Amino acid sequence: MGQVADVVIIGGGIIGLSIAYHLGLRKPGKILLLEKGQLGEGSTSRCVGGIRTQFSTEINILFSLESVKVFDRFEEEFGVDPEFRKIGYLFLAATESEVEVFKENIELQKRFHIPVQYLTPDEIGEQWPYLKMDDILGGTFCPSDGYAGPNEVLSGFVRGAKRVGVTFNEGEEVRDILVEGGRVTGVRTDGGEISSPVVVNAGGPYASFVGELAGIKIPVKPLRRQVFVTAPFHLTERSVPLTIDFHRGWYFRREVDGFLLSGPLDREPGLNTSIDYEAMVEASENATYRVPAFENARIARGWAGLYEISPDNHAILGKVPGLEGLILANGFSGHGFQHSPAVGRVISEVIVDGEATTINISSLSIERFEKGELIREPMTAFKE
Numbered sequence: 001m002g003q004v005a006d007v008v009i010i011g012g013g014i015i016g017l018s019i020a021y022h023l024g025l026r027k028p029g030k031i032l033l034l035e036k037g038q039l040g041e042g043s044t045s046r047c048v049g050g051i052r053t054q055f056s057t058e059i060n061i062l063f064s065l066e067s068v069k070v071f072d073r074f075e076e077e078f079g080v081d082p083e084f085r086k087i088g089y090l091f092l093a094a095t096e097s098e099v100e101v102f103k104e105n106i107e108l109q110k111r112f113h114i115p116v117q118y119l120t121p122d123e124i125g126e127q128w129p130y131l132k133m134d135d136i137l138g139g140t141f142c143p144s145d146g147y148a149g150p151n152e153v154l155s156g157f158v159r160g161a162k163r164v165g166v167t168f169n170e171g172e173e174v175r176d177i178l179v180e181g182g183r184v185t186g187v188r189t190d191g192g193e194i195s196s197p198v199v200v201n202a203g204g205p206y207a208s209f210v211g212e213l214a215g216i217k218i219p220v221k222p223l224r225r226q227v228f229v230t231a232p233f234h235l236t237e238r239s240v241p242l243t244i245d246f247h248r249g250w251y252f253r254r255e256v257d258g259f260l261l262s263g264p265l266d267r268e269p270g271l272n273t274s275i276d277y278e279a280m281v282e283a284s285e286n287a288t289y290r291v292p293a294f295e296n297a298r299i300a301r302g303w304a305g306l307y308e309i310s311p312d313n314h315a316i317l318g319k320v321p322g323l324e325g326l327i328l329a330n331g332f333s334g335h336g337f338q339h340s341p342a343v344g345r346v347i348s349e350v351i352v353d354g355e356a357t358t359i360n361i362s363s364l365s366i367e368r369f370e371k372g373e374l375i376r377e378p379m380t381a382f383k384e
């Protein structure tokens with residue numbers, strides 16, 4: 001007889017691990033997490049750790065607020081310092097329509113008591129004098145946004161999940177999801193069949209491939225983002241926020257003694273995770289355009305990873321109509337790290353209680369694509 005589990009989680013990234021931990025806290029029997037490579041080796045290890053409440057939809061704000069509560073008490077709960085640095089996020093607007101959207105966003109964010117403020121070009125130039133301000137019409141700043149260490153948070157979830165009795169199998173790829181009479185009955189790996197009434201798709205950028213194993217179309221595309229880091233560089237004594245040149249789709253923040261500069265986001269989906277010279281040139285050009293002092297900075301290294309993009313840049317969460325037992329935690333569109341604590345919690349609620357209670361996730365159901373009920377944002381979403 002093959003193995004038996006109560007819940008199988010496919011994917012050992014930040015999402016799979018947070019789900020495993022939160023489920024283990026609720027004790028629904030044997031939880032088995034299967035990772036085809038090593039824990040965290042997917043998008044999670046490529047992530048730059050940004051955490052913000054400055055989102056432009058209510059549902060993303062709710063996920064941020066719930067997750068920040070966990071990041072704030074992370075060391076207490078998991079025994080690992082997540083290195084959450086609240087340096088703030090500064091969004092820069094270069095067109096009138098961007099200003100308008102930023103102002104609308106602030107109105108929404110303030111309804112949730114987020115300490116965000118609108119700044120004029122003079123106020124921005126005064127506080128961060130290294131920025132070239134010629135074309136900047138305004139900006140928004142939230143001092144409680146920032147970033148944490150993806151490896152630290154991942155290892156916290158791993159420790160927590162072990163503590164609550166989760167079993168991890170690394171190097172075990174799920175080759176098939178077993179379905180009988182409209183419900184999931186387990187998975188098949190090279191090690192054999194594992195029967196389980198609940199299977200969670202936490203496959204990150206591979207979510208659509210995992211969905212195909214159960215005959216389900218999940219509209220998530222892998223999209224490469226490149227990132228570069230300078231050699232040690234002195235810019236200012238002041239605190240430097242994570243700064244987003246929204247118009248150029250470019251951002252930077254400190255990274256140890258140097259600076260992390262975002263590179264381009266691919267236009268076409270694919271699984272390539274190498275970096276290229278053109279991307280490095282583009283990152284440098286964006287950097288010296290907005291921060292002329294970066295002319296003297298040298299790029300020392302870079303990497304690339306895959307976003308898991310959904311058609312409306314919002315997550316796809318919960319049950320699949322017509323296929324009982326398959327649970328989706330996909331399509332985070334570049335926000336999966338910062339939303340992982342809340343995602344783990346709501347998915348554990350779906351599995352144990354039948355529905356999410358911490359946050360109403362009905363608007364994130366996969367059904368929205370068929371029904372044409374995509375979530376609308378005032379402007380293409382920013383992705384870290």
Ligand SMILES: Cc1cc2nc3c(=O)[nH]c(=O)nc-3n(C[C@H](O)[C@H](O)[C@H](O)COP(=O)(O)OP(=O)(O)OC[C@H]3O[C@@H](n4cnc5c(N)ncnc54)[C@H](O)[C@@H]3O)c2cc1C
Nearest residue numbers: 011013014015036042043044047050174204305336338384
């Ligand atoms: C450059 C970059 C910067 C980013 N910056 C930020 C940021 O600042 N803030 C933020 O919130 N997010 C950011 N993100 C996004 C974030 O990294 C992801 O949203 C998050 O890591 C998704 O986690 P995951 O667990 O869903 O996916 P992953 O970490 O990719 O994990 C999925 C796992 O599933 C495994 N798997 C797939 N198929 C199978 C199978 N058949 N069997 C077994 N295992 C399987 C894979 O090996 C993988 O390890 C960034 C992403 C990139 C690329």
